[in-house]
Amino acid sequence: MALAYDGAIQRLIDAFGHLPGIGPKGAQRIAFYILSAPEDEARELAEAIEEVKAKIRFCDICGNVCESSPCPVCLDPRRDRSVICVVEEPKDVMSIERTREYRGLYHVLGGAINPMANVGPSDLKIAGLIKRLESTGADEVKEVILALDPNIEGEATASYLSQLLRPSGVKITRLASGLPVGSDLEYADEITLGRALAGRREA
Ligand SMILES: [Zn+2]
Numbered sequence: 001m002a003l004a005y006d007g008a009i010q011r012l013i014d015a016f017g018h019l020p021g022i023g024p025k026g027a028q029r030i031a032f033y034i035l036s037a038p039e040d041e042a043r044e045l046a047e048a049i050e051e052v053k054a055k056i057r058f059c060d061i062c063g064n065v066c067e068s069s070p071c072p073v074c075l076d077p078r079r080d081r082s083v084i085c086v087v088e089e090p091k092d093v094m095s096i097e098r099t100r101e102y103r104g105l106y107h108v109l110g111g112a113i114n115p116m117a118n119v120g121p122s123d124l125k126i127a128g129l130i131k132r133l134e135s136t137g138a139d140e141v142k143e144v145i146l147a148l149d150p151n152i153e154g155e156a157t158a159s160y161l162s163q164l165l166r167p168s169g170v171k172i173t174r175l176a177s178g179l180p181v182g183s184d185l186e187y188a189d190e191i192t193l194g195r196a197l198a199g200r201r202e203a
Pocket of ligand 1: 061063
């Protein structure tokens with residue numbers, strides 16, 4: 001019995017198998033779906049992947065994904081520039097935007113402190129955050145909300161940041177409890193996350 005398919009189909013299965021959350025069986029199922037899908041559907045997927053790699057970059061100010069830097073949120077004059085919400089990943093920005101409870105700016109760290117995976121503070125976009133807190137005038141930051149994932153890595157990162165930022169004199173807050181512990185912000189529903197944001201407490 002052959003243990004691998006021949007050529008291109010196995011290459012596609014292997015490629016999907018590297019994606020997060022997709023196991024070998026899932027990878028095989030998606031690869032065969034694409035094989036039987038209409039030509040233009042498959043081409044659209046391939047083009048979307050190429051386009052995202054060619055066009056998408058990270059905002060020089062907040063670290064969120066965007067097509068041109070600074071991103072639309074950083075440039076939006078209607079956003080409250082006195083509050084920065086610190087999150088781990090760009091997808092967390094979307095989760096918080098969906099709550100419609102927040103009108104401030106963001107700072108995307110690009111991960112969380114995780115000694116098991118060799119991720120330390122220097123691997124995160126923390127220097128850029130400190131620099132933003134130093135600005136004065138209309139861009140003066142008065143509050144930093146630590147909206148990190150309710151798990152061990154998120155907790156470690158929040159404790160590290162609150163100690164680091166305390167001398168700056170900026171008010172540091174954290175999301176209220178009520179989020180499912182041990183999970184990811186993206187799994188919290190909009191109402192729960194909105195409440196956690198509205199009920200945030202000083203760290
Ligand atoms: Zn930005």
